[in-house]
Amino acid sequence: MVYGAVSRVLFPVAIVALVGAGMWGYQEHNEKNSILIKAENSYQRAFHDLTYHVDQLHDELGKALVVNSRKQMTPTLTNVWRLAYAAQSDVGQLPLTLMPFNKTEEMLSRVADFSHRVAVRDLNKEPLSQKEYGTLKSLHKHAADIQDQLRKVQGNVIDKQLRWMDVETALASDDKKSDNTIIDGFKTIEKKVQEYPELDWGAGIQSLDKKKQMRIKGIDGKKISKEEAKRIALDFVGKQEGKGVRVDVDENGKGEGYSAYSVRIHTPNERSSINMDVTKRSGKVVWLMDERQIGKEKISIEQARKSGQKFLRAHGYGDMEVSEVDNYQGSAVFTFVPVQDGVRIYPDSVVVEVALDTGNVHAFNSTEYLFNNKKRTIPKPKISKEQARKQVNPAVKVTNQRLAMIEGKSDGNEVLAWEMTGNYEGNTYLIYINAETGDEEEVVKMITGGGNQPHGTR
Amino acid sequence: MRKIWFAGIALVVAAVVLSGLTLLSSIENQVVNKVAKSKANQTKFHASQISDNDLRLMANAVYGESRGEPFEGQVAVAAVILNRVKSPSFPNTPSAVIFEPRAFTAVADGQIWLEPNENASKAVRSALKGWDPTGGCTYYFNPATATSQWIWSRPQAKKIGKHIFCR
Numbered sequence: 001m002v003y004g005a006v007s008r009v010l011f012p013v014a015i016v017a018l019v020g021a022g023m024w025g026y027q028e029h030n031e032k033n034s035i036l037i038k039a040e041n042s043y044q045r046a047f048h049d050l051t052y053h054v055d056q057l058h059d060e061l062g063k064a065l066v067v068n069s070r071k072q073m074t075p076t077l078t079n080v081w082r083l084a085y086a087a088q089s090d091v092g093q094l095p096l097t098l099m100p101f102n103k104t105e106e107m108l109s110r111v112a113d114f115s116h117r118v119a120v121r122d123l124n125k126e127p128l129s130q131k132e133y134g135t136l137k138s139l140h141k142h143a144a145d146i147q148d149q150l151r152k153v154q155g156n157v158i159d160k161q162l163r164w165m166d167v168e169t170a171l172a173s174d175d176k177k178s179d180n181t182i183i184d185g186f187k188t189i190e191k192k193v194q195e196y197p198e199l200d201w202g203a204g205i206q207s208l209d210k211k212k213q214m215r216i217k218g219i220d221g222k223k224i225s226k227e228e229a230k231r232i233a234l235d236f237v238g239k240q241e242g243k244g245v246r247v248d249v250d251e252n253g254k255g256e257g258y259s260a261y262s263v264r265i266h267t268p269n270e271r272s273s274i275n276m277d278v279t280k281r282s283g284k285v286v287w288l289m290d291e292r293q294i295g296k297e298k299i300s301i302e303q304a305r306k307s308g309q310k311f312l313r314a315h316g317y318g319d320m321e322v323s324e325v326d327n328y329q330g331s332a333v334f335t336f337v338p339v340q341d342g343v344r345i346y347p348d349s350v351v352v353e354v355a356l357d358t359g360n361v362h363a364f365n366s367t368e369y370l371f372n373n374k375k376r377t378i379p380k381p382k383i384s385k386e387q388a389r390k391q392v393n394p395a396v397k398v399t400n401q402r403l404a405m406i407e408g409k410s411d412g413n414e415v416l417a418w419e420m421t422g423n424y425e426g427n428t429y430l431i432y433i434n435a436e437t438g439d440e441e442e443v444v445k446m447i448t449g450g451g452n453q454p455h456g457t458r
Numbered sequence: 459m460r461k462i463w464f465a466g467i468a469l470v471v472a473a474v475v476l477s478g479l480t481l482l483s484s485i486e487n488q489v490v491n492k493v494a495k496s497k498a499n500q501t502k503f504h505a506s507q508i509s510d511n512d513l514r515l516m517a518n519a520v521y522g523e524s525r526g527e528p529f530e531g532q533v534a535v536a537a538v539i540l541n542r543v544k545s546p547s548f549p550n551t552p553s554a555v556i557f558e559p560r561a562f563t564a565v566a567d568g569q570i571w572l573e574p575n576e577n578a579s580k581a582v583r584s585a586l587k588g589w590d591p592t593g594g595c596t597y598y599f600n601p602a603t604a605t606s607q608w609i610w611s612r613p614q615a616k617k618i619g620k621h622i623f624c625r
Contacts, residue, residue, distance in 0.1 A: 043559075085550075092549035095559035100608060102547035109546035171560065172605070253614035253624075258593055262616055275530045275591070287589055291529040301501045324504040326587070329580050333587055335504070351588055365589050428503075445506040 043164035050090035051150045057083040058143040064136055070123045077119035084112035095168045101186055103193045114201050135199050145192050153185035221282025229278040233263040236285050237274055244268045260286055287365040294330035295357040304332040304354040311361045331355050331362055344404040347372035379416055381435035388418035388433040396422035406432055409442055417441050507586050512552050516582045519556045521574030522564030531619035534592045536585035541596050595623040
């Protein structure tokens with residue numbers, strides 16, 4: 001009796017609840033589907049854009065080989081640059097990150113750099129060399145391979161309505177058995193690219209990276225032991241082991257750009273540690289980082305600068321001049337450069353962060369210094385101060401001028417340059433005029449301002 | 459009479475000119491003072507790098523990826539993002555690197571939108587100033603949670619906190 005009465009009331013309620021739940025579920029399902037389709041469409045767009053751009057890239061590379069007039073060469077090469085760049089950006093939008101596709105991406109980026117460098121050069125003065133033609137020719141061939149393979153994958157995607165969302169799940173599951181046409185297609189491309197012989201990209205591109213690698217690996221001197229690294233690290237920060245100070249030394253793997261021990265000094269009373277890298281050869285401190293939380297600011301930027309300079313002198317870096325300064329979050333960060341015969345040596349810069357509460361050095365980075373420092377003979381400038389000034393855009397108001405050694409943009413070799421501080425429409429720029437040829441080497445936009453400017457601390 | 463008039467006018471003219479000059483020079487002085495003051499106050503002079511909003515985006519990514527890690531580990535994550543921007547096998551802007559599909563788990567699961575703390579943005583600033591504890595790495599993973607086998611094949615540089623950094 002009672003059961004009947006209850007069920008008479010509850011049955012319609014249950015029906016309404018069921019229908020409501022069903023409707024809600026259906027709506028959720030629809031919404032999920034529409035989001036999935038949106039995500040899938042953005043992958044599809046990136047993928048079809050990629051094949052389109054590679055198609056065009058292949059055609060443009062072919063044109064670059066056929067074109068004979070220099071007037072046509074520049075636009076063709078700038079097109080190659082634009083298309084390679086676009087293709088690389090398409091790859092970056094596809095879910096391929098944890099899949100070996102980086103060689104292909106690297107190749108696209110190299111093509112962009114190579115074509116840009118050649119295109120912006122004055123081709124009347126310096127036409128394409130035989131070597132560069134050779135590079136273009138092989139690039140044209142490689143582009144054809146990639147294009148073929150991509151077209152095959154694209155055909156499959158359209159025929160079988162393959163979805164990139166499935167690629168994503170297949171990659172996420174990391175299942176060896178999962179057979180995915182798209183993944184296989186991209187793996188084939190990557191394999192092909194890996195098999196290409198190393199191309200000659202000319203000075204400037206790989207040489208810049210390689211040079212750095214070599215210099216870093218080539219720090220010579222006596223090999224030091226773990227114990228010695230520990231002692232060097234403790235000496236560097238003026239601390240002693242014991243009394244709660246504990247030191248860990250790590251050997252590190254081979255993947256690091258330079259071979260160094262990682263030293264961590266734990267100081268429990270300050271509840272923080274100091275980390276640093278000490279090179280395995282000759283035991284130089286590459287960088288240092290103190291993890292202590294910085295308290296209330298007590299000292300001025302000027303006092304901080306003096307403290308930084310004192311630190312550098314104490315650690316054998318000699319007298320250095322501030323070239324850049326920044327301050328944020330309770331610390332001041334200075335870039336110091338050595339000065340030799342009145343010339344600033346920018347490649348030998350050292351960065352020092354000073355905590356504005358205690359005035360102590362909070363962090364230190366001498367990577368550039370260690371890998372560039374050498375005995376230099378500074379050449380005499382062939383371009384006079386006044387001649388250099390004439391090379392600067394007349395609309396720029398030059399306020400300061402000095403000589404400096406900088407790393408040349410084109411091939412990474414050091415060049416002597418006139419550095420001019422200039423103002424244009426309220427902005428400050430550093431302009432570098434090659435002191436030997438009078439060429440404008442580089443222009444750097446500077447950020448200037450006081451301590452509490454809106455663009456400073458946020 | 460006339461002479462006195464002339465003398466009077468001359469006196470007034472001289473007074474006006476003199477007061478005008480002093481006024482001008484005081485304005486000039488003010489301007490000069492202002493310039494001198496702003497020079498003394500100038501505590502920033504460095505090459506332009508990324509905008510403050512890009513910096514916040516990077517801080518978000520660093521915080522989402524490594525908030526439980528030591529400061530060095532956070533600088534290392536920021537350095538990996540910057541190394542990827544420089545590397546030819548990755549996109550060319552910080553945002554493209556951060557939002558590259560499947561590149562960072564914190565981006566995939568939305569943890570990137572947590573409010574970052576001061577340490578995370580400090581870590582990004584340190585990396586921008588050139589500190590790179592990884593020595594040029596472009597990958598890192600947590601060995602306890604890594605799902606990809608391929609990542610183990612990369613040459614490893616060092617372990618910081620829970621992350622292994624590799625090339």
